[in-house]
Amino acid sequence: xxxxxxxxxxxxxxxxxxxxxxxxxxxxxxxxxxxxxxxxxxxxxxxxxxxxxxxxxxxxxxxxxxxxxxxxxxxxxxxxxxxxxxxxxxxxxxxxxxxxxxxxxxxxxxxxxxxxxxxxxxxxxxxxxxxxxxxxxxxxxxxxxxxxxxxxxxxxxxxxxxxxxxxxxxxxxxxxxxxxxxxxxxxxxxxxxxxxxxxxxxxxxxxxxxxxx
Amino acid sequence: xxxxxxxxxxxxxxxxxxxxxxxxxxxxxxxxxxxxxxxxxxxxxxxxxxxxxxxxxxxxxxxxxxxxxxxxxxxxxxxxxxxxxxxxxxxxxxxxxxxxxxxxxxxxxxxxxxxxxxxxxxxxxxxxxxxxxxxxxxxxxxxxxxxxxxxxxxxxxxxxxxxxxxxxxxxxxxxxxx
Ligand code: FES
Ligand code: FES
Numbered sequence: 001x002x003x004x005x006x007x008x009x010x011x012x013x014x015x016x017x018x019x020x021x022x023x024x025x026x027x028x029x030x031x032x033x034x035x036x037x038x039x040x041x042x043x044x045x046x047x048x049x050x051x052x053x054x055x056x057x058x059x060x061x062x063x064x065x066x067x068x069x070x071x072x073x074x075x076x077x078x079x080x081x082x083x084x085x086x087x088x089x090x091x092x093x094x095x096x097x098x099x100x101x102x103x104x105x106x107x108x109x110x111x112x113x114x115x116x117x118x119x120x121x122x123x124x125x126x127x128x129x130x131x132x133x134x135x136x137x138x139x140x141x142x143x144x145x146x147x148x149x150x151x152x153x154x155x156x157x158x159x160x161x162x163x164x165x166x167x168x169x170x171x172x173x174x175x176x177x178x179x180x181x182x183x184x185x186x187x188x189x190x191x192x193x194x195x196x197x198x199x200x201x202x203x204x205x206x207x208x209x210x211x212x213x
Numbered sequence: 214x215x216x217x218x219x220x221x222x223x224x225x226x227x228x229x230x231x232x233x234x235x236x237x238x239x240x241x242x243x244x245x246x247x248x249x250x251x252x253x254x255x256x257x258x259x260x261x262x263x264x265x266x267x268x269x270x271x272x273x274x275x276x277x278x279x280x281x282x283x284x285x286x287x288x289x290x291x292x293x294x295x296x297x298x299x300x301x302x303x304x305x306x307x308x309x310x311x312x313x314x315x316x317x318x319x320x321x322x323x324x325x326x327x328x329x330x331x332x333x334x335x336x337x338x339x340x341x342x343x344x345x346x347x348x349x350x351x352x353x354x355x356x357x358x359x360x361x362x363x364x365x366x367x368x369x370x371x372x373x374x375x376x377x378x379x380x381x382x383x384x385x386x387x388x389x390x391x
Pocket of ligand 2: 299300301302303304305339340341342343344345347349
């Protein structure tokens with residue numbers, strides 16, 4: 001066990017433990033979207049989990065805990081990085097909370113409240129994908145304008161099946177989570193596994209109609 | 214955006230299928246295999262993605278994800294008259310995007326796509342090295358400088374007229390023969 005200092009709180013943790021997870025488990029909230037608990041190789045894609053260590057910004061999910069580590073989670077530099085990353089995410093997100101199945105259980109709403117930013121990113125151009133609903137996958141529908149590209153679905157699928165049946169496709173603003181057609185003689189059928197649906201922080205993935213879980 | 218395979222495409226794909234068996238069945242071969250296929254076929258239709266996935270025993274999504282990441286891989290067949298619109302800095306400043314939009318509207322396809330008759334395809338490129346002529350478009354091997362919407366129309370019309378002319382000549386030769 002080692003001791004670290006987070007915003008003047010002394011926290012005890014296993015040497016080498018993940019900093020983000022340690023903070024969260026000790027009741028110190030750091031915004032995050034893409035970290036999977038106990039992940040050995042954090043994906044570090046959302047850039048929301050910034051903290052300050054020795055005056056430098058560090059993505060907390062990529063930092064290991066060691067004796068005497070001093071971390072600040074609430075400096076103005078950190079908040080401004082987080083707000084920018086978050087506003088950029090919102091600029092490609094369709095805000096329809098009232099009609100959204102994730103309403104009130106959505107990580108974006110939680111983070112917006114925490115960072116005290118509105119859900120409409122002022123001053124940024126909104127870029128939505130057309131069409132937003134992607135039914136290319138044999139049994140899943142992905143709402144591309146809801147998806148925040150955290151990649152958790154891809155990671156859990158990979159962990160569970162050794163292969164991921166969902167993938168990042170394309171690049172830049174065009175990046176989407178996609179499931180591609182399988183060879184005709186090895187069709188991909190629904191096995192009852194809904195890990196990707198359950199892990200999604202914004203409920204962007206759902207089963208196609210007629211497919212029962 | 215469904216690509217319809219031509220009979221030539223099908224023949225090539227079949228041949229590629231047997232060539233595939235000579236490649237070692239390892240995941241690290243994915244990109245070289247895709248490159249080999251594209252060299253022959255000039256693009257990667259869904260049939261090919263499935264074929265490669267099956268051969269390497271990985272999900273189709275994985276093949277698709279890798280292939281779509283790289284600019285070098287195309288998912289639509291090249292047109293007989295490939296159009297490249299420059300959106301490099303100089304051309305961007307001289308409103309190259311309007312030229313692109315004009316081509317897209319005129320041909321009814323978006324950048325990266327091919328018309329159904331495979332006559333035209335549109336691609337956007339970065340600086341092609343003749344910024345003084347901005348905005349620039351390239352059709353086939355010919356560079357067209359100082360592009361303007363009216364020129365877009367003219368270029369496409371010219372190809373279509375030439376086409377009709379060739380068609381008429383062909384018909385004439387045929388009827389002469391009879
Ligand atoms: S949680 Fe650290 S970058 Fe997403
Ligand atoms: S920017 Fe178009 S030719 Fe240089």
